[in-house]
Each structure stands twice: as structure tokens, then as C-alpha cells.
Amino acid sequence: MSYRALIIDDEQLSRRIIQTFLQDEATINVVGEAANGPDAVVQILEQRPDLLFLDVQMPEMDGFEVLRAVWPHHQPFVVFVTAFDSYAIKAFEFSAADYLLKPFDRRRFNQAVERVKNQLTLQAGAGASQALRALLAELRPSASYVQRLLVKEHRKMFFVKTDDVVYFEADHNYVTLHTAVKKHLLYESLTLLEQQLAPQQFTRINRSCIVSLEHIVELQTHFNGEYWVKLRTGETLKWTRNYRDNLQAFYRPS
Structure with a gap:
């Protein structure tokens, strides 16, 4: 052997x-x-x-x-x-x-x-x-939580700091990492990724999306217990009612 x-x-x-x-x-x-x-x-x-x-x-x-x-x-x-x-x-x-x-x-x-x-x-x-x-x-x-993530692009591998991440979005068998200027693919599930992220910094807002609290500008009520999440980048995402318990993330000590 x-x-x-x-x-x-x-x-x-x-x-x-x-x-x-x-x-x-x-x-x-x-x-x-x-x-x-x-x-x-x-x-x-x-x-x-x-x-x-x-x-x-x-x-x-x-x-x-x-x-x-x-x-x-x-x-x-x-x-x-x-x-x-x-x-x-x-x-x-x-x-x-x-x-x-x-x-x-x-x-x-x-x-x-x-x-x-x-x-x-x-x-x-x-x-x-x-x-x-x-x-x-x-x-x-x-x-105990990751501070940067390894991504691969054009046969090169490099790190992206979690501080630079605006949100993560599930994309079939992958996760798309969104920064203010670029997107990258991660080869793991959103659920596994969620376990590695600091809860004081990130929270899950729907089945397919984890958002950085630092990049949220405001929440707008939608209906039936849901919200629209407005980001610093100008993008808007939906916070669904199945994940509204995660609103407590705003009250966690930093």
C-alpha cells in the first residue's frame, strides 16, 4: 500500500x-x-x-x-x-x-x-x-467560522473574503457567490455552506439564498409575513415566511 x-x-x-x-x-x-x-x-x-x-x-x-x-x-x-x-x-x-x-x-x-x-x-x-x-x-x-472561501475560475484558484460577499444563491448543484462586482461558483450545497458561516454576519432568507446582514439596506413588508430585502448593490431579494424566524439575526450581538 x-x-x-x-x-x-x-x-x-x-x-x-x-x-x-x-x-x-x-x-x-x-x-x-x-x-x-x-x-x-x-x-x-x-x-x-x-x-x-x-x-x-x-x-x-x-x-x-x-x-x-x-x-x-x-x-x-x-x-x-x-x-x-x-x-x-x-x-x-x-x-x-x-x-x-x-x-x-x-x-x-x-x-x-x-x-x-x-x-x-x-x-x-x-x-x-x-x-x-x-x-x-x-x-x-x-x-470557528470561515473568513474566506476558495473559488475556481479559468483553471485558477483564489480566495474571496466573506466580508466581500453580498449574498449566496443556490444554483442547482452549485452555489453562486455574489460580491458587489463579480460572481463566482462554489462546488458545495447551500446547507453545508450555511453551517460554516458566522450567524452574526449571514442569515438565510429563503430556500435558495443566504444574505450578508452588512449589505442589507432595508426591509420592506410584502404580504403574508414576507419581506423584500433591499441590498446596497440595488438588488432586491425575497425573505419568505418559512425563514422569518431568522429575523432574530438583526438582534444578535456582533
Whole structure:
């Protein structure tokens, strides 16, 4: 059995050490490297690796933000390569993943690799997913909602900040992301997307639409408990009565 791995670390020396240590691992094939969070997200979604060697502290996005971005789409096993505090290290001892505390030696590296290879062999993906979800929520509760979304256009992938989104609209099997100047396609369901968005920032107004509260100019009563929603862009959307309970979003603390 052969497994695909990505090495994600902003330190070139650390990447080279991991690459060197893996040369004797016939079952692990390194399919790429990344030196920052956004590049890591793109490579994970393109390469679909079985295993990540993932740094925690990196430019632009840290390791936890990388996992949050890719987790709805792909869930590899993760070995964190970190100088993180003792609380994180203790937490990983009870999870299905492993950690490498910098600086690490070959013996400790081999232990981590063997542990993850055993988990891969046993196909313990569900257990790993639950452990990492719990760990992410525990370590970084303040950043539990996505702050930017990965979109694809003309064979290129890039991020759109959620602050720039006016509304999301279901489009058959996809979701159209509307900003003030452009539209983008997202390849996931509106319901799954709703779970990832901060409720203080977004609310669902009908079966097919989630709107940014910041971009709502006014509500106009329609009839039968429904409203017209006027946006800063000049567009008007309908807030249907089946979702009128979501009006409480206007009274949530920011």
C-alpha cells in the first residue's frame, strides 16, 4: 500500500528534513510542498493527499485555518509539525493524529510516521475526523467560522473574503457567490455552506439564498409575513415566511 503526502511548512529547512527522513519510507510518496496557508489549501484540494505534515504557525493562514478551509472537501490524516504549547501537545496525545515538536530527530519522526501508517491501514478516518474537529474547536473557538472561501475560475484558484460577499444563491448543484462586482461558483450545497458561516454576519432568507446582514439596506413588508430585502448593490431579494424566524439575526450581538 502506498500513501500520498504533502509537506506544509514555511521553513525550508524543516521541509527538507521531512523530505530526507521520508526517503526511506517506501510506502509514502511526497506529492508536493507548500510554504504558506493559501498554497497549502490549493494543493490539498488538487492533490487529495492521504497524509499532511502540517506546520501550525505560517504566513497568511495558520495550520488550523488550513484545515477548516479544506475539511468540508477532503479530510487527510495530519501530523502537526509545531513548536506549539504544551496544551496542544497534550491534546494531540489523545487524538488519532500525531505531532512533531521542533526540533525533532529521526527516531521521533519514525514513531509519528508508524502511528499514522497504522491508522491509515486500519482506515480509521472517521475517528481522526472527530478528534481533529474536537481539537480545532477546543484550541481555536474564536475562529470557528470561515473568513474566506476558495473559488475556481479559468483553471485558477483564489480566495474571496466573506466580508466581500453580498449574498449566496443556490444554483442547482452549485452555489453562486455574489460580491458587489463579480460572481463566482462554489462546488458545495447551500446547507453545508450555511453551517460554516458566522450567524452574526449571514442569515438565510429563503430556500435558495443566504444574505450578508452588512449589505442589507432595508426591509420592506410584502404580504403574508414576507419581506423584500433591499441590498446596497440595488438588488432586491425575497425573505419568505418559512425563514422569518431568522429575523432574530438583526438582534444578535456582533
